[in-house]
Amino acid sequence: MKTVLVTGGDGQLASCIKDIESNYLDFKFIYKNASELDITNQEQIRNLFESNHFDWCINCAAYTAVDKAEAEPELAFKINAEGAKFLAEASRKHKVKLIHISTDFVFDGNETYPYSEQDRPNPINVYGASKLQGEKHIESILKEHFIIRTSWLYSKHGNNFVKTMLKLSQDRDKINVVNDQIGSPTHALDLAHAILKIINKNNNAFGLYHFSNQGEISWYHFATAIFSVFNRKINVQPIPSSKYKTLAKRPRYSVLETNKIATEFQVEIKGWKTALAEFVQLQ
Numbered sequence: 001m002k003t004v005l006v007t008g009g010d011g012q013l014a015s016c017i018k019d020i021e022s023n024y025l026d027f028k029f030i031y032k033n034a035s036e037l038d039i040t041n042q043e044q045i046r047n048l049f050e051s052n053h054f055d056w057c058i059n060c061a062a063y064t065a066v067d068k069a070e071a072e073p074e075l076a077f078k079i080n081a082e083g084a085k086f087l088a089e090a091s092r093k094h095k096v097k098l099i100h101i102s103t104d105f106v107f108d109g110n111e112t113y114p115y116s117e118q119d120r121p122n123p124i125n126v127y128g129a130s131k132l133q134g135e136k137h138i139e140s141i142l143k144e145h146f147i148i149r150t151s152w153l154y155s156k157h158g159n160n161f162v163k164t165m166l167k168l169s170q171d172r173d174k175i176n177v178v179n180d181q182i183g184s185p186t187h188a189l190d191l192a193h194a195i196l197k198i199i200n201k202n203n204n205a206f207g208l209y210h211f212s213n214q215g216e217i218s219w220y221h222f223a224t225a226i227f228s229v230f231n232r233k234i235n236v237q238p239i240p241s242s243k244y245k246t247l248a249k250r251p252r253y254s255v256l257e258t259n260k261i262a263t264e265f266q267v268e269i270k271g272w273k274t275a276l277a278e279f280v281q282l283q
């Protein structure tokens, strides 16, 4: 029996892992939420790793409030960069393999083709910069790591764009949604499956991977698709980002190329429409 520590245990992705953990009976999952394990507290991490044996750590803990991060960059860096560093240090000391989740927002969005693992990151907001710093810490400290960048996560858990749209459709007749930011919406449950597949396979192909559902759309098109599959009547207007003021800039294009993870781990890359249809079935 292998033991897997999951940090950020009450968050969206960790909750999706919980939903499917019963398919992996050879693993024992230990979830720690933010009050049980604060990843910015090195002492707490040390104590936990010293008093337990973990084979794997999946770091689902993060600061994910993209706009708020512009106003509190120290906290975003503390959690996304320093917290990741502390976990990597403890993982190295105790020979734990670390799976860390990062984001499409490490890219500036100036390209027009899907970003591969070789493309140069150049974040344009605090959240992206803090996540990139977390990646760098892990890469420099611990060989036995998998960093998985993903994009536009949604699921039945936590806060996400799909739930925001469904809520807005109850409260309003009309909304405006940006149509000049292009990406790939990703069902967090599919990411959870990919992560557990990596753990189950247990090979040594450590390093950086991209995972998302396939296909590229704007937030506007995603909103119209959500209202269509949920049969919600609401007037949705496409607008440029310049007409939707936010504290953080977001990449214009942040589609991820996913061939590497598909080839190395035989991970299925579903189209975003299929994934959204499956999500609807789960409601």
Ligand SMILES: NC(=O)C1=CN([C@@H]2O[C@H](COP(=O)(O)OP(=O)(O)OC[C@H]3O[C@@H](n4cnc5c(N)ncnc54)[C@H](OP(=O)(O)O)[C@@H]3O)[C@@H](O)[C@H]2O)C=CC1
Pocket (backbone or CB within 6 Å): 007, 008, 009, 010, 011, 012, 013, 014, 033, 034, 035, 037, 038, 039, 040, 059, 060, 061, 062, 063, 064, 079, 083, 101, 102, 103, 104, 131, 149, 150, 151, 152, 153, 154, 158, 159
């Ligand atoms: N959501 C998305 O669209 C995307 C997310 N990602 C990445 O995927 C990963 C998972 O994201 P997701 O599940 O959606 O995020 P959530 O915000 O749902 O979950 C993050 C969890 O981390 C917890 N947390 C915050 N600070 C700490 C801390 N100091 N110590 C321990 N736990 C802490 C939060 O607790 P609390 O709520 O109590 O603060 C929350 O439960 C993250 O690394 C994120 O950057 C990548 C691309 C897209």
Ligand SMILES: Cc1cn([C@H]2C[C@H](O)[C@@H](COP(=O)(O)OP(=O)(O)O[C@H]3O[C@@H](C)C(=O)[C@@H](O)[C@H]3O)O2)c(=O)[nH]c1=O
Pocket (backbone or CB within 6 Å): 064, 065, 066, 103, 104, 105, 150, 151, 152, 153, 160, 161, 164, 175, 176, 177, 178, 181, 219, 244, 246, 250
């Ligand atoms: C609610 C709303 C948002 N928008 C825009 C704002 C923004 O440009 C875009 C997405 O909005 P959100 O704030 O929900 O999503 P955002 O927090 O930007 O999502 C990002 O989160 C982080 C954690 C990631 O890592 C990214 O991959 C990505 O998922 O939609 C509208 O145009 N109209 C609306 O009514």
